[in-house]
Amino acid sequence: MNIRVVLADDHKMILAALRSMLEKETDIAVVGEAGDGAALLELVARTMPDVAVVDIGMPGMNGIEATQRLLVGQPRLKVIALSAYSDKRFVLEMLNAGAKGYLIKASAGDELSRAIRAIAQGQTYLCPEVAGTIVDAARDKTSLTGHTGVNLGRREREVLALLAEGKSSSEIAARMHIAASTVEVHRRNIMRKLDLHSVAELTKYAIRQGLTSP
Secondary structure: OOEEEEEEOOOHHHHHHHHHHHOOOOOEEEEEEEOOHHHHHHHHHHHOOOEEEEEOOOOOOOHHHHHHHHHHHOOOOEEEEEEOOOOHHHHHHHHHHOOOEEEEHHHHHHHHHHHHHHHHOOOOEEOHHHHHHHHHHHHHOEEOOEEOOOOOOHHHHHHHHHHHOOOOHHHHHHHHOOOHHHHHHHHHHHHHHHOOOOHHHHHHHHHHOOOOOO
16 A cells, blocks of 8 residues: 655645655655645645654744644654754754654655665654664753753743743743743743743753754
C-alpha cells in the first residue's frame, strides 16, 4: 500500500523538485502540496495523509507552529521537518513540536524517500548533520526547553529572550500586549525553574540556548 504524503514549502520550485523526486518511488504517493502553514492544515484535513514533509521557514504560520497544530487534530500523522539549516534551536523546537524526522534541504535528494519510509514505520529519521547537532546538545546537557528536566512555556521563552535583549518589564509588556505585572510573574517563574538569580545569568542562559545573539 502506498504511503500518502503531502508537501509544504513556500518555494514552488522546491515543491516541484520534491514531487518529481518522490514520483519515481513506487510505494510513495504525493497527494497534495501547500505553500504555507494555514494551507497545510486545510490540506491535511482534506487528504488525510500518512506523512507531511514540512518546511520550517514558511511565512505566516511557520513549520513549527503548523506541526504542533497538525498533531493536535491528527495525532497519527508523521511529520518530517525540512530546512536549509541544522541549527540546534530549529532542530530541537521542531522535534519538541512532534516531528519524527528532520532533513536539511541539501540532503533531501538522497534521503527523503528513506526518511518517509522510516517514519511511516514508526521510526525516527535524522540526517547526519542533524544527528550531530542532537549529540552536541546532549553533551551540553541542555535543550531548548531549559535545564535538564525543566520545561519553559512559550510565553516564558519569549519573556526570557526579551529580557536577554535588555528590555525592561514595561517594554516587554508593550511588545507582548500583556501587563507589566504579568511579565514580572513570568520572570520570577523562569528564575525559579532555572535556579538562576539575576538578569545577567538569564542572559547567558538565553545565549547558550540560541534564544538571542551574544
